[in-house]
Amino acid sequence: QVQLVESGGGLVQPGGSLRLSCAASGSFFRTYGMGWYRQSPGKQRESVAVVSSGGSTNYADSVKGRFTISRDNAENTMYLQMNSLKPEDTAVYYCNTGPTPLFPWGQGTQVTVSP
Numbered sequence: 001q002v003q004l005v006e007s008g009g010g011l012v013q014p015g016g017s018l019r020l021s022c023a024a025s026g027s028f029f030r031t032y033g034m035g036w037y038r039q040s041p042g043k044q045r046e047s048v049a050v051v052s053s054g055g056s057t058n059y060a061d062s063v064k065g066r067f068t069i070s071r072d073n074a075e076n077t078m079y080l081q082m083n084s085l086k087p088e089d090t091a092v093y094y095c096n097t098g099p100t101p102l103f104p105w106g107q108g109t110q111v112t113v114s115p
Contacts, residue, residue: 001025001026002024002025002026002028002103002104003024003025003026003106004022004023004024004025004094004095004096004103004104004105004106005022005023005024005106005107006020006021006022006093006094006095006106006107006108006109007020007021007022007023007109008020008021008109009092009093009108009109009110009111009112010110010111010112011112011114012085012111012112012113013085013113013114013115014085014086014087014113014114014115015084015085016085016113017081017082017083017084017085018082018085018111019079019080019081019082020036020079020080020082020093020095020109020111021077021078021079022034022036022077022078022079022080022095023076023077024076024077024078024095025076026076028097029073029076030053030073030076031053032053032097032102033050033051033052033053033097033098033099034050034051034069034071034078034095034096034097034098035047035048035049035050035051035069035095035096035097035098035099035101036048036049036050036069036078036080036093036094036095036098037093037094037095037096037101038089038091038092038093038094038111039091039092039094039108040090040091040092043091045094046060047060047098047099048060048063048067048080048093049063049067049069049080049098050069050098050099051069051070051071051078051098055071057069058099062088063082063089066082066083066084066085067080067081067082067083068080068081068083069081078095080093082111085111085113086113087113087114088113089111089113090111090112090113090114091111092108092109092110092111093108093109093110093111094106094108
């Protein structure tokens with residue numbers, strides 16, 4: 001019943017920008033915090049950014065100042081604007097509730113930062 005669909009990933013050069021979208025199905029969205037997570041090959045999934053139901057945000061130190069998380073409750077959609085991308089940002093990006101993920105993971109969207 002609950003479904004999370006990520007999109008917007010792709011190949012980008014270092015210093016470039018990308019905007020990810022997370023489309024959510026279910027009545028939970030408006031009242032739950034949401035977050036973006038990422039997983040690189042050989043590494044565990046990590047939290048990238050969180051936005052509360054009230055709009056307050058928190059970021060991992062590695063992305064602070066470069067990424068911006070936002071949400072559109074009317075559209076049940078969350079976004080991650082990624083600027084000044086670095087090769088170490090390369091990962092599969094997932095969305096879920098945040099700061100604690102409560103729902104099954106979607107397929108994620110691949111972000112590759114490479115010259």
